[in-house]
Amino acid sequence: MRRTRVLLAAAVVALTLSSGLWAASRNDSADAAIGGITWQDEFNGAAGSPVDGSKWKFDTGGGGFGNNELQYYTTSTSNVQQDGQGHLAITARKENPANYQCHYGTCQYTSGRILTADKFSQTYGRFEASLKIPKGQGIWPAFWMLGGSNWPTTGEIDIMENVGYAPNTVYGTVHGPGYSGAGGIGGNKSLSAPLSDAFHTYAVDWSPNLIVWTVDGQEYFRVTPANINGNQWVYNHNFFMILNVAVGGNWPGNPDASTVFPQTMLVDWVRVSGYTEGGTTPPPATGATALKSNLNGRCLDIPNGNASDGVRVQMWDCNNATAQKWSFESDGTLRGLGKCLDPAGGALTNGTPLQIVNCNGNPVQRWTLSGAGDLVNLSANKCVDIKDNNSANNAALQLWDCAGTANQKWAKA
Template sequence: MAAAHRARRRSFGGVVLVITTALIAAALLSFSGSVAPRANAAVTAQTWSDEFDGAAGRAPDATKWTLETGGSGFGNHELQYYTSSTSNAALDGQGHLVITARKNTDAGLGCWYGPCQYTSARLNTAQTFTQAYGRFEARIKIPSGQGIWPAFWMLGNDLGTVGWPHSGEIDIMENIGREPNTVHGTVHGPGYSGSGGLGSAYSLPGGRAFADDFRVFAVDWSPNSIVWSVDGTAYKTLTPADTGGNKWVFDHPFFIILNLAVGGDWPGGPDGSTAFPQTMTVDYVRASSSGGAPAARPVRGIGGMCVDVAGASSADGTPIQLHTCTGNAAQQWTIGGDGTLRALGKCLDVAGGSTADGAVVQLYTCNDTNAQKWAYTAAHDFISIAANKCLDAKGNSSADGTRLQTWTCTGAANQKWTVG
């Protein structure tokens, strides 16, 4: 478990928990994973985004975000007062939202412990956007310093009726200042909340700090799993089997939250080493979904050849090959929000769940294992989630009947694929 010392995040003030805005499905396909060839995302339709374009000093878009206010401590004994002021949340004119934590100069602001020491901002989409399942990602440059606690996370839209943790919570990214090169991904639900939350930590290699650059933090959420990734590298998968018999509450719409807390039970308070102001800079926030039943389309590889089910057979173990494009059903693939590629009612599968170079790819009954999960990146790689290797045309050949396999990603033409 990640963050065994983490306190709960309970319900907040300033949010009307009646969701009335319908989701507007985008018609345009979006490769929502990072361009890094380790993304864990399917080809999906973007349903919501904020790119934070606008003049410097402008407030966040009120049609997308609600700014919460107050100094209650938010269930964690946090020290900041959240304001709606542009001194704490504003666009920078360069396509970013900047959330700023400052030392407080307003003697009129009261917090749970007395006069507030700090101000900051917390934004949510509870009144404007909720969604069940899909990919949720943000590109963020986080701050650093003891007692600083940035987060990108989600809460269930039934929070106001069932309460926390029964509504569920998905923490896509949390960082505490004393861990500059580590972030945490966690879920909270009934029987696994607060210090018992389920998840994992991810640390940058080489001791690098997250505050040094922008990173893409994401979850890919399906009915049967939640997968966390940083810059396209998946580092944790949770399924209903991981709750120890407790209820899996990640089966309904959630809304998005961005915030920068100061102090609290988990990070502890700032000390003499902590500089202010602190800034959390957000390049974008995006959500995408398969939008219902995905359309079937061809997948083309080297030489313009199509990915084909040999003999148009739907039997388990049927080889997958390249073949001249004919438009028949054996060459029509659906790419779902759960990461599967399907044809003839079955899934593209790495035989035996192998992680070795040269593992054959076949058609097989869908079974929700990572051997049947694929990530399609902006670089046009299909990557096996189980093997972390690329879909590859054997021998760099484009001849009819060339078998497909998994192989270490090289960037070569026989590992590049176009959809549609």
């Protein structure tokens, strides 16, 4: 994101990618073994509330950010606020009158740019966000990472970029010494509909000597040291995350008469998972706990303490039994009686029943309990749900779209 990029160079990169010259061989390095959640923000604050200051800080100013951008980044909730519906809204506005001074004169636009620098950074793992991006000529949303302030020596990983004149296309890029700016090395994928029409999950899986980009779980680009033309691979230290909506600049061009303001990027969540060296299972987390439902005060339970594969979990009166003790492990699994909570058949659709089976390393066995009490399957991005709002003993559990309802809310007990 933080670089000068010309349209001709972007076109050349896209053409080169289509010919496969930048595509890394799948034999160059092993794919990342992804562990449990190490950091997350689900943006469950009240409507109009600011971003969580313990997790994010702001970049401010209107200096063009190396790209001749036109916006002034503020700390105002007019530009960055939680919407009360489980989203963060980053909004670019056309200001009248303009109250800020930019590199080109009085700013016509304001927007927001937040980052985890000095709050959180990590080496390797999965970095992902669910985003509904804005649209329009001259609009430039981004989700990206920096390895430090000495750019490009410390590196940049662009997880998601979009420019308004290419509404269906996501771009993923790395920048480092000798391959920065217009020389950044990247790939792109075009979907059948504009990215602004719906939420999509944008991610990188980053491991030693390999970075893989996906959109909605589908890989579209990967890069290894073999792809950077003999230059230095600088992706072996901590990186922090950035979310922003830029206006104008060398790559997207400036807004025109067709551009409608305000334009908002909605962020459903941002999550970071750990990396497991060599794909081995890390030591189990210490301590197990009951998981109590907000709907009925009953606990997530393995019927009759039966640890056989395929046993369907249920709700039952909390009784401190071993069959109601669950542990969140560092590989992302949720375990009871030595087995993993698992969507039956590996399905990720609404209504999929939940069972226990042997832990097998399948990503569908990864879960997280959010600060808002949502017990979320990370592959499906769906919640553990008490079927039919049944408050009785023996109530069945299933995967379902997260709705914030009591039958989807859980607390450690």
